[in-house]
Amino acid sequence: MKFPRLAISIVCVAALALTACSGGGAARKRDADGRVLPTLAEQDPSGTLYAKSVSMAANGECDDETMNVLTCFAYRGHGYEGAQTALGQCEIVLGNPSEGVEWIRRAANSGWPEAQKTLAQLYVRGEAIDRDAVEGAKWAKLYTRNPSLLSLGVQPDTSIVEEFRGSLTSEQIALADRRAQSWVPKYWTPTTEIDRNVKRSCEVEGRRPPPSRKDLPLATMPNPY
Structure with a gap:
């Protein structure tokens, strides 16, 4: 069984600056000239990036950038079930049904x-x-x-x-x-070490190669029954 697209490289370059999936706490990223890069909230204050990514997923348009953004939002947990649902839909479109159903179920359970x-x-x-x-x-x-x-x-x-x-x-x-x-209702939060590492990567790390998915176990979730 494949691991979900949880450790995909996160869009933390200047255009999206996902340093701020969490909104702060970590040292602010700077560009080569020493200028502070904008956080996601500062770059996209009206939430259009979130809405656009969810809309693209609903239409089956699941490119790497959309997946990166949805992954980062989905890992914020409760309050971002729309991203979790969209991420699940994209995983199904991309041929990863188990991962897709897992994310959709998490949002449904919420x-x-x-x-x-x-x-x-x-x-x-x-x-x-x-x-x-x-x-x-x-x-x-x-x-x-x-x-x-x-x-x-x-x-x-x-x-x-x-x-x-x-x-x-x-x-x-x-x-x-x-x-x-x-x-x-049951609200999903990252519980495994892998999940927590992915969540942290959304908050503070830059673009990095994803680990081999075949080497990672599938994250589990509580039984809703």
Whole structure:
């Protein structure tokens, strides 16, 4: 099993200056003339880089720069589930389904509506993951009942429900309901040493060659059940 694109070289050159994925704490980077390089927040105060990268991922445009930016934001953890979802979508597009589902599941476990919808679709279609209609129905129910959508008056995309219609027995529907009712959010944070090293590289290191992915174990996450 391949390791996720977690240790990809981070865009910490002058144009993006991802010294500031964290916003500070470490010594500021300087260019060859001694001038302080701008942090990400200073370079992109309106968040357009984040929004652009997420949008590109949704369209299947997953070049190295987009992956670098999404990786750095995804490692900020709770509050950046949009980047985690987009990173997962890109990993699937790039032929890394296990890594992609891992990131999408992390965001879905945090309660991110788009991740829950995407995970439901993956399960019902058997894309990037073994088909499991009951588990897919659970995530579809969580998505359509998501309080963050309802509180904003946003109507969920009910087309995901149509994908399950007529394919589940009453017992399976009841099981999906029980799973949805027992679900509680879990917010992912880096726990392994590899994860922590990648997070630190987003904060303070410059561009560097990634380690061999085949030599790195797949990061794990808590069982949501």
